[in-house]
Amino acid sequence: MYKILRKGLLAATGVAGLGLILAGSTASAETLDEVLARRGLSQQDLLAAAKTYTPTGKRDEFIVFSSGGQSGQVIVYGVPSMRILKYIAVFTPEPWQGYGYDEESKKVLAQGKIDGRDVPWGDTHHPAITETNGDQDGQYLFINDKSAPRIAVISLHDFETQQIVVNPIMQSEHGGAFVTPNSEYVIEAAQYPGVLGRGFAPLSEFNEKFRGAVTYWKFNREKGRIEPENSFSVELPPYTQDLSDAGKLVSDGWSFTNSFCSERYVGGIERGRPPFEAGCSQNDTDYLHIINWKKAEELYKAGKFSKINDHAVISMQTLIDEGVLALVAEPKSPHGVDVSPDGKYIVVGGKLDTQASVYSFEKIKAAIDAKKFAGKDAYGVPIIALEDALHKQVPLGLGPLHSQYDSKPCVVYTSLYVDSQVAKWDYCEGKVLDKISVHYNIGHLVAMEGETVHPAGKYLIALNKLAIDRFNPVGPLHPQNHQLIDISGEKMELLYDMPLPLGEPHYATAIAADKLKPLVRYKYGTDSRTGEKHPDAVRPGSEKVERNGNKVKVYMTAIRSHFTPEIVEVEEGDEVEFVITNSERAQDETHGFAISTYGVNLSLEPGKTATAKIKADKPGVFSYYCTEFCSALHLEMTGFLVVKPKGFVEQASTGAEGQAYTQADYDKQFKTNTDTQAVIDSVVTYITSMNFKDFPDAVALVEDATDQLKFAGEAKAKAEDFAKKQDWQNATLWAGQWWQYQVKAADIGLRVKTYLEQNGAKKVQ
Ligand code: K7E
Ligand code: CUA
Helix, strand or coil, X not given: CHHHHHHHHHHHHCHHHHHHHHHHHHHCCCCHXXXXXXXXXXXXXXXXXXXXXXXXXXXXXXXXXXXXXXXXEEEEEEECXXXXXXXXXXXXXXXXXXXXXXXXXXXXXXXXXECCECCCCCCEEEEEEEXXXXXXXXXXXXXXXXXXXXXXXXXXXXXXXXXXXXXXXCCCECCCCEECCXXXXXXXXXXXXXXXXXXXXXXXXXXXXXXXXXXXEEEECCCCEXXXXXXXXXXXXXXXXXXXXXXXXXXXXXXXXXXXXXXCCCCCHHHCCCCHHHHCCCCXXXXXXXXXXXXXXXXXXXXXXXXXXXXXXXXXXHHHHCCCEEEEEEECCEEEEEECCCCCEEEEEECCCCEEEEEEHHHHHHHHHCCCCCEECCCCCEEECHHHCEEEEEECCCCEEEEEECCCCCEEEEEECCCCEEEEEECCCXXXXXXXXXXXXXXXEEEECCCCCCCCEEEEEEEECCCCCCCCCCCCCCCEEEEEEECCCCCCEEEEEEEECCCCCCCEXXXXXXXXXXXXXXXCCEECXXXXXXXXXXXXXXXXXXXXXXXXXXXXEEECCEEECCEEEEECCCEEEEEEEECCCCCCCCEEEEECCCCEEEEECCXXXXXXXXXCCCCEEEEEECCCCCCCCHHHCEEEXXXXXXXXXXXXXXXXXXXXXXXXHHHHHHHHHHHHHHHHHHHHHHHHHECHHHCHHHHHHHHHHHHHHHHHHHHHHHHHHXXXXXXXXXXXXXXXXXXXXXXXXXXXXXXXXXXXHHCCCCECC
């Protein structure tokens, strides 16, 4: 081991060795033309590759947060490289992040219980990033669950789910999460109607007893939490509400929710009735709901609501009386509703239509102000005549669904589900500018910051429902296909196909990467799910085991490459809690914690404290270990959970465990350490001769290496102490530990060296 390391250290410190490797690789390279010929690539392919290929060490310009569909997660990837960066666990337990395994995240998942029931998955559809003045600010992310009416709050400081709120009145939802321009509210609209409060009524009373709704969840920016106690809903007719969007600028204070199945059909194919799909697409039009949420907020604050499940609901009658709600006809089975960057227009697609409808907010507002209505629906909600609201209807193709805006004025992109195309068109003039085919059956699409007041343009992603023949077959269940499209020119250009093998993404949102400021490490001892200091976090040196009756609490630390304590003894039947703090300061030094056969699995990022709870119901000796390859001696990052059988009494120790060491062993280890120190010193000399202080990443690594050398010094002192007492057993082992820290310091030192070489560091005078 040592020889290998030493060789490695020397080779890496020798500049000549590095040069040789580079020279060798150039000699064997094919020419560009040869590669094109061999792989059958065109110039067009090459151009697309050049536009997306992201060389090692380089980063993406935009970050996409995509819904993970049935996985109940959020998928994070970069644009233009389309490299997946993370899956954020939201509604579903996820072992890599320890989500649903540690006690802290179990509490978050438990917030998602509905009517006392665990719903350990979700159907995530629409993510939304917090906004300030209509622009994404990168602080928090919201996502809805269609399967059970819930909204989750994810902190973009650490990309972890911190809150789940359950809608108190809906049985089904879809039109969330959409934020108002300053994230005052997170909008969540119902989907399939229900008896508000999730109550019962026979379907024969559908028209009278069933309802739709939109909930406005109050978001407290400072706390980073939704406040259910300051949130309210508006009662709506039992049309199947679909997507929503918030007004912005001129239309700020309003929100728009479309609907389908305004026929209020309840199905019954098994009774000889036509199925839902027939009964829900009979009418030529459905309704766009226009809600003055600022006025609804005033009504809420004035107490003009009743409570259902302790949640404020403003009745439909109050909304009608106060002029808060109006409807306008939309073409058959509408789907997306997307407000333009200037807030003046609302583009609505229609699944069974060929044209997109562009509504004018100005016209809608004028009609409402003048109380100019064409009639009322069955519930007395005023209906604005289509011609009094419409700016234009533009034939685009079959099945226009969702729209996203370009940085260029009046330019919008709309997905065409049936045609499997994206249409680029001008919504001011009402003309189609370009079309591109995608594979296959596009649902949503996302342009960079395309739903904000300042869209960034450049790229568009088609979120396709089917992949069919695009990728290597992997059985009947195919991945999804996200296709990257260049929209910087007049013509759209397809650049890249990315398979997404998780769930079916619906919507995605994309933000400029430099707006995100995620943490590198937690403040020491943080409960990441609350963001607060964990009450049971301990510093190295203060680890302890506390017993209280049959409850045992282990206050543990983890650092390369050991847990403290390493032997935990409990009695059969004890309830044992491991509260573990990762005491690393170094970037990316995550440790895991698993216990054999007890189903324990934690992820401990630097500074994080997390808890595993078990009932020690099976006597035996069970290894616990680190599940992240964190250092050369990662496999040695282990310990024993000793569960003693009831009534077990240990005989006096025979000292029969392990190997015995002599002075010769100690001397040999001592010599090794002295040699290693010489290598470290040479690396240190190199680093300090360079301008490493100009590179924050290098400075952080140097800090870490300095930490390791400090630990090495402490272990060295212990070794020498024992040597003085001629306790060669402990002296040798502590000398070994001293060497362990040296190895870690050397490892980090070499990382710094490589970093400096690759980033053009210079010699300091
Ligand atoms: Cu799939 Cu927005 Cu839920 Cu359309 S939705 S595709
Ligand atoms: Cu810690 Cu492996």
